[in-house]
Amino acid sequence: MSSTSFTDLLASSGVDPYEQDEDFLGGFYPEETGSGLPKFKTAQPPPLPISQSSRSFAFSELLDSPLLLSSSHSLISPTTGAFPFQGFNGSDFPWQLPSQTQTQPQPQNAASALQEETCGVQDLQKKQEDPVPREGKVPSYMVSRNSNDGYGWRKYGQKQVKKSENPRSYFKCTYPNCVSKKIVETASDGQITEIIYKGGHNHPKPEFTKRPSSSSAANARRMFNPSSVVSEQSESSSISFDYGEVDEEKEQLDIKRLKREGE
DNA sequence: AAGCTTTGACCTATA
DNA sequence: TTATAGGTCAAAGCT
Numbered sequence: 001m002s003s004t005s006f007t008d009l010l011a012s013s014g015v016d017p018y019e020q021d022e023d024f025l026g027g028f029y030p031e032e033t034g035s036g037l038p039k040f041k042t043a044q045p046p047p048l049p050i051s052q053s054s055r056s057f058a059f060s061e062l063l064d065s066p067l068l069l070s071s072s073h074s075l076i077s078p079t080t081g082a083f084p085f086q087g088f089n090g091s092d093f094p095w096q097l098p099s100q101t102q103t104q105p106q107p108q109n110a111a112s113a114l115q116e117e118t119c120g121v122q123d124l125q126k127k128q129e130d131p132v133p134r135e136g137k138v139p140s141y142m143v144s145r146n147s148n149d150g151y152g153w154r155k156y157g158q159k160q161v162k163k164s165e166n167p168r169s170y171f172k173c174t175y176p177n178c179v180s181k182k183i184v185e186t187a188s189d190g191q192i193t194e195i196i197y198k199g200g201h202n203h204p205k206p207e208f209t210k211r212p213s214s215s216s217a218a219n220a221r222r223m224f225n226p227s228s229v230v231s232e233q234s235e236s237s238s239i240s241f242d243y244g245e246v247d248e249e250k251e252q253l254d255i256k257r258l259k260r261e262g263e
Numbered sequence: 264a265a266g267c268t269t270t271g272a273c274c275t276a277t278a
Numbered sequence: 279t280t281a282t283a284g285g286t287c288a289a290a291g292c293t
Contacts, residue, residue: 156268156286159270159284
């Protein structure tokens, strides 16, 4: 998969660029974003040992750590999308628009890679900030299943954690035998402030997920209602990828967590 | 009727 | 060893 491009992955996953775009903007992001751009954070170790770190210390650690190597799920579509955060190497942003992706030059080194990342994030941010204005908070049902990164998610718990003032929602992938989970931290105003992915999907992205076959068609409609799903971006909202803006403490916690999971 | 969300209780890990 | 925090379970209710 090292030679597999994002586009290829899209194709192989049965998602065409157009759809992908919709997935990211209307499914994965928006919903996740709901309102502001979420602070993407992932506990999911990057599948490939690529220079995706905007934080050398952390990633060098990760790269050296068994986490990366032992992450069996890393070989599959990890987190949310079928495409892991390897995308951070600058050219494969999972949520990056195809056109943008294609114009991204390959990072020459760690430093440039870092710049690329930063750029990619910012550009992406702009693109995402534009789209659609959001009104009000995002209902939990949007935040949850809607995680249409192509996968189905079921909320199994919510908790107010001390670490952050915002409540965390816990989701499991609804695919049979899939152990993938994600934790979404949502601010009081409905903005998703943090998303943590745990475990990878051990299955291909279900094609039906875009149109949830769940009984709650109403919910599905609401979920996919652009006007309600898309977000207006505030100045404060920003995409903070795990790799770039997470504080050391959090990252350490994630690493701990990953280690535990890996055992 | 199936599947999902909600929510309090319970379990486990960590300091 | 104990207290606290984080994560999960599972029953109830909803769509």
